[in-house]
Each structure stands twice: as structure tokens, then as C-alpha cells.
Amino acid sequence: MDSVRAEAFDRLERFYDAVPRDGARAEEYGALVLFVRDGAGWPFYARPRRDATAPPSLADVTAVRARQRELGLPEAFEWVHEVTPDLLTVTRSAGLSVLEAPLMVLDPAGPPDPATLSDVPVRVLDPASPGFAGDVAIRRAVAAVGFSHGGTARGGAGPAERNAVIAHLDVAALDEEGARIADGRRISVLAETPEEGALASGMAMRVEDVAEIAGVATLPVARRRGLGAAVTATLARELRAAGTDLIFLSAGSEEIARVYLKVGFRRVGTACIAEPAALIV
Template sequence: MDLRIQRAVVANLANRPNAVECGPFVIGFDDSSDSPFINYATPVPGAEITAADVAALVAAFGDRKPRLEYVVSCAPALEKLLIEAGFTVEVRHEYLVCTPSTFVEPPTPDGFALIEPVSDDELHGMIAVQSAAFGELYTPNPAEADRQRRNQQRGGVLVAARTTGGRYAGGAVSSVPSDGISEVAGIAVDSPFRRQGVGAAITAAVVRRLFGAGVEIAWLEASGDDSWRVYERVGFRPAGQRLYISKN
């Protein structure tokens, strides 16, 4: 599973508008955003990596913050090289996977509707909720709306939750599927609407659409016990470790 997930991450970054291959790494540059959480690198599984490769990677980032995300087991010696080059671990997360056999779709809570945002107003409504939850990772502006629209046009899934009164309550997106795998990310629920089942409904709506399009494995990461319980209810199960590491 680790290898399939890491290969999907490599493919996703390689398809970015301004992707760069740098030795045993792929950097997913996207000039529509300056966020280091969008512009980051990952190692190619099985590639031999040296200190010189890490130095070349840092140079390739130029004025941007050098940053990597990857499945730990696919490059077990890399962390030591990065630490020696001045990188600092941001966080370690366990990733979870869901398959059609484990998937459970809860009902949409009363008073809410789930939509696939298409118009500028719908995209901005979803992104505004994600921005409140994740800060610079999602910025409610035309460039971010265009980025999400490109993702959607290439096969990524976008789902937003709206109250019957028209207020945006949450949202989530997926990466463009690769080799039957897609990441579910940006799962956000506005604070007044939490603990009402909205997060589980949004997550499940994305996953259902992915499986309907032929995806075999959906994966995501949980940042705390509350979100972990939400994802487990939808059918996600722990599968491996990922590392986030950057250099100031």
C-alpha cells in the first residue's frame, strides 16, 4: 500500500502546471500559489538519494521554501539526509485508506445540501470555509478558484455543503486519480456546523464519486482524534506513515 500511495503522490505532483524533475525528486510547483503547502517535493520510490541530490533539490526551490511530503517507508534513509541539510520535521501523520469494501455512506444531516461547486460563487463559498480552517493552503481569490476548477476538469472531485438558507458550511476536494488512487483533502466544516455529521457527509460524498469513477483506493490523513473518528465512520482504516519536513 505504501508504494502505491507514494507513486500516486509522485504522479500528482508531476502533473502540476510547473512541475520540475530534480534527480530522484519531483517538485510540484504551481505558480498560481506561493503556499509551501502546495509547492512541495516528494521522492521517487526506489531511487538512490545522496546528500548532493538534497543540495540540488534545495537549489531548485530558489526563493521558495524547500519542503517535502512523502511516505516514510518509500525513502527510509532520506530523513537523515534532510536533517543533516538543515531541514526540520513539521509533523508525522498516519494516513488512512478506504476501499469500496469498507466504505460506509452516512446520511446528509437535515438542513444541509451537498453540491459539486462549479460557478465562481460556489467555488468561493467552499474555499472561504477551507481558508478559515487551513489558512494559506486555501485562499479565497480567483487564482485559487481557477486552480480548483482545473483540478475538477482533470478528474478531481469537489464537494461543498450548504445550509438550506444558502450559507456555506463545509467542503472537501480530491486529487486527480492516478493508478486507481486519489487523496481526499481540504475537509473543512465551519465552526457553527461542527459535530452535526457534516464532515462525515462531505467526506463520504467525495469518496462515493471517486469510487463511481473507478477509483480503487481513497486515502487521507487525520490531524486529531475527532477527525480520525469521523473518517473511521466512513470506512477509512490506518495504513502507513507520512512525513512533512521543510527548511527555513
């Protein structure tokens, strides 16, 4: 691994370790660390310890899974394959299924103008706006519908399904996202039209000069209109304007990765997500 790539992976590892520590406590099990959220909100995962001197073992994975079951948490593990390559075999030997997602970083040239990618405008959520709380709820509702209908194919789910989800959203998660946007650690966006409302959404998490774009989703009825690319480009441009020089994301599949290639991202590695087989789709 060349020095430039190694430095980028080290910065990503610091980011992955820092993000959950803001809202969770860390419990160490051998070469793994499990992040346990205090209070309501989206549950975290386990990942390799940054200071571990040996790769995670099967015993480490088994201990973490037992603790996750005890706490009622998802049995989820995340890591970068190039940094912790042995964990792939270990988690599979434990009976877990592993999603190997393309790990991509934004080229220095930056993203194109979002207006060249889609004719639907993309708006950055403003915490000073009177409708801010509602915007946060809509962003999460779009993401919920989009991710419940995986892939990039068009489908029937649209604004009606989005609106139906809003009443069932986790209030604590909405409050957390609003607070993170207000303090500058998160950016959220909506692609919307006056007639249809929000059709696509996305967000980015930032720690110092590193940021991850995540949660990019489009309502199935609005797919194949360049919305995912426009949302991603808008987030990337906002991050670059704020001085973020390492911007990355994990694509859910090779097909989705091709969308991000259009925005100026290139693959540098593989982000692994291990869960019980029935949960990997």
C-alpha cells in the same frame, strides 16, 4: 511488507508523482524531485524520485532547499515513510520539523450514507450550474478559515469570516479547480444550510483509478456536528461510483484520524511533511 500492501504503496507513489506534473515542471536533485509550478497557483513540494536507486541524502535536501529559496517557494518535502524511511532522519538532521500524518485508505466495504453522519446536506459542485464559479470560491474560503483554526474544537469563526476571505482568494487557483472539476479530475463538495450557507467543504483529486481526499475543513462555529465525516463520505461515494478503487487520505492528527475511521478508512502507513520548524503547527 506483504504484497498487497506493497502494491498499494506503489500505486500511491505513482499518484503522488503524477498529480503535480500536470501543472509543474520537475527538477531533479539527486534522489529528490522538486515540482515547480509554471505560472500562478498553489506551490508544490519536493519528494523522492520514483526511479532513484539510493535514498535521499542530506546534500540532496540542502540543494532542494536552496533552490526553493531562490524561487521563493516554501521549503516543503512530502513522502510516505514506509516507502522512503531514511528521509525522516535526514530531514530532521537538516533542521526541518516533520509532521507524521496517519495515511489511511478506504475499506472495500465503502463509506456509510452521509445522511447518517450529519443532518446538514452535502452537495457536489456541478460545473454546469450557473453559480459554479461562486461555489468554487466558497469551497476554498471555507477551507481557508477551517485550516487557519486547526483541530476539531468549536470556535467563533463562522460565515462572516468565510465571506471576508473570498475577496482575497487566488484567482488562478480558483480557475484551476474549476477546470479540474470540469474535466473530471477533481470533485469538490459543500455542506450547507439555507440559513448559514456553506459550513464545511472538501475535495478529491483523481488520477485514473486512484484518488486522494483532501482539504476537508469545517468552520469552527459548526464543528462537532459530523460535517467532516459527511463531507468525506460524500466524496468517497462519488469516487467509488466513478470506478475509483483506491481512495486514500492523510489525517492531520490522530484525533482527526478518528473521524475518518467512522467513514470506513483504516490506517496503512504514515505520510510525512517536512518544513522549517516555524511552519509546522
